[in-house]
Amino acid sequence: MKHIWVKLAFVIMTVGACAVLFSSLLSVKEMDVHFSMYADEVRNQHNEEISRVALQAYQDNQGWGAEAYHKLEAVSEVLGLHIILLDQQQQVKNEWGKRPVHPSNYSVDKIPLVSKGVMIGQLVISHDDRSAYMTLESHFQWAHKNTTMWTMAVLLILVIIISIPLARTMVRPVVQVSTAAQRVARGNLSIRVPEPRGKDEVTSLVVAFNNLVHSLEHQEELRKRLTSDIAHELRTPLNTLLAQVEGMIDGIWEATPKNLESTRSEVLRLSRLVRDLDQVIQVESGSLQMRSEEVELREVVKEVTESMSATFAREQVKFHFKGDHAVWIKGDRQRLAQIVANLLTNACKHTPAGGEVVVTVDKPSPMVRLQVKDSGTGIDQKDLPYVFERFYRGDRSRARERGGAGLGLTIVKGIVEAHKGIISLDSRVGEGTTITILFPSQAHEGEK
Numbered sequence: 001m002k003h004i005w006v007k008l009a010f011v012i013m014t015v016g017a018c019a020v021l022f023s024s025l026l027s028v029k030e031m032d033v034h035f036s037m038y039a040d041e042v043r044n045q046h047n048e049e050i051s052r053v054a055l056q057a058y059q060d061n062q063g064w065g066a067e068a069y070h071k072l073e074a075v076s077e078v079l080g081l082h083i084i085l086l087d088q089q090q091q092v093k094n095e096w097g098k099r100p101v102h103p104s105n106y107s108v109d110k111i112p113l114v115s116k117g118v119m120i121g122q123l124v125i126s127h128d129d130r131s132a133y134m135t136l137e138s139h140f141q142w143a144h145k146n147t148t149m150w151t152m153a154v155l156l157i158l159v160i161i162i163s164i165p166l167a168r169t170m171v172r173p174v175v176q177v178s179t180a181a182q183r184v185a186r187g188n189l190s191i192r193v194p195e196p197r198g199k200d201e202v203t204s205l206v207v208a209f210n211n212l213v214h215s216l217e218h219q220e221e222l223r224k225r226l227t228s229d230i231a232h233e234l235r236t237p238l239n240t241l242l243a244q245v246e247g248m249i250d251g252i253w254e255a256t257p258k259n260l261e262s263t264r265s266e267v268l269r270l271s272r273l274v275r276d277l278d279q280v281i282q283v284e285s286g287s288l289q290m291r292s293e294e295v296e297l298r299e300v301v302k303e304v305t306e307s308m309s310a311t312f313a314r315e316q317v318k319f320h321f322k323g324d325h326a327v328w329i330k331g332d333r334q335r336l337a338q339i340v341a342n343l344l345t346n347a348c349k350h351t352p353a354g355g356e357v358v359v360t361v362d363k364p365s366p367m368v369r370l371q372v373k374d375s376g377t378g379i380d381q382k383d384l385p386y387v388f389e390r391f392y393r394g395d396r397s398r399a400r401e402r403g404g405a406g407l408g409l410t411i412v413k414g415i416v417e418a419h420k421g422i423i424s425l426d427s428r429v430g431e432g433t434t435i436t437i438l439f440p441s442q443a444h445e446g447e448k
Contacts, residue, residue, distance in 0.1 A: 013160055013163045016156070028145055031144050047111055050075055050125060054085070057072070064085070080097070082099055082106070082125070083096045084126075093121070097126075108127075110125075173205070177209050180192075193206050234270070237269045237270050276407040276411065279411050282414075283410065283415070290331070291333070291334075294328055294329075301361050308344055316353035317357060318355070321361075328442040329440065332419075336419075338412075346409070350377050351374045355374065357374045358371075359372050367422075367441060368440070376433060377430065377432075378428050388409050388425075389410065420439075420440055
């Protein structure tokens with residue numbers, strides 16, 4: 001199997017090699033062009049200097065003479081050039097320097113000589129391309145190309161040396177995620193991948209993977225707790241029913257109305273658990289059946305609170321309702337009543353005698369607000385992210401003593417979201433809990 005770091009290293013080496021090769025070829029080409037321009041400029045300077053000397057000698061002697069010929073001869077010897085002087089009729093007046101044996105090795109320039117607007121002659125200058133100067137030029141170009149080739153070779157070696165560890169470093173988090181994913185698939189949910197430095201896509205991948213594994217680990221804990229809680233919730237009423245039925249069979253427990261009522265309460269307890277589980281499944285699958293109608297929320301809340309007044313009185317919990325104006329929303333009246341009943345039941349269970357529960361229904365914004373606030377035991381901060389998950393109960397022993405399977409808030413959240421609402425919870429241990437629900441408001445003629 002070809003590792004991804006090998007592919008990445010190959011890509012880096014290919015890109016690096018192409019970049020080095022391109023830059024080297026560009027450097028050689030640019031050097032050739034600029035050096036040729038420099039050589040042409042030097043040759044033009046020589047031509048200009050020779051023509052200047054010739055014109056100056058002609059003007060000083062009022063014509064071509066021995067002094068002019070002597071100066072041109074000296075220039076020819078110094079620069080190693082073959083110079084021919086032509087007159088106005090293009091006839092050779094004189095020449096200096098070694099005549100070219102192989103004309104193809106020479107570059108010839110023809111320079112007209114003009115004095116006071118009159119053409120007095122022409123210089124034909126032959127530059128030997130194999131002269132010492134041109135040889136020096138060739139040596140310089142060869143040295144530059146040689147240096148460039150060696151530099152290119154060194155850079156290619158460096159690219160190869162650097163690309164392999166660089167590719168390994170870049171791919172390491174991905175390999176770690178792959179290895180960790182295989183271990184997660186085998187059931188190891190405690191593994192985490194170290195987060196690399198930076199804020200690139202690889203870091204985001206590692207963070208997302210760790211969050212995913214954390215979520216899976218938490219879901220696995222909830223699954224185990226679910227199994228334990230369901231077993232406990234079923235075991236208690238089933239054991240009670242079994243003991244009662246066996247007592248009836250053995251004749252030690254009479255089937256009186258009072259005893260049968262106890263049996264009936266255990267059956268109802270099982271029925272409620274099955275009903276709640278069914279509702280959770282409907283909520284999570286999105287198949288919860290709901291009606292859509294205009295509902296006056298304050299009226300629904302008042303009906304539920306009146307039906308639960310005896311419960312609050314029995315638990316010695318004070319109850320207050322705040323809602324002076326009618327507020328309308330669109331939803332299922334029965335489901336909304338279920339929300340209120342679940343929230344009030346939870347608040348009453350977790351509020352000690354002498355405490356209070358306050359329910360507020362108002363419209364402080366374009367959204368309608370339903371808020372239930374209690375002065376109960378509160379919820380630990382570490383449990384807050386999970387309170388809406390099924391079967392989650394922060395203090396399991398106390399939750400079992402108070403009853404309930406930990407499904408109420410899960411159902412509430414599902415119903416709220418089905419109404420396109422938002423639910424939030426704020427709580428402090430020992431200070432109480434506040435649950436706030438926001439529903440989209442519904443315009444109504446009777447709304448004040």
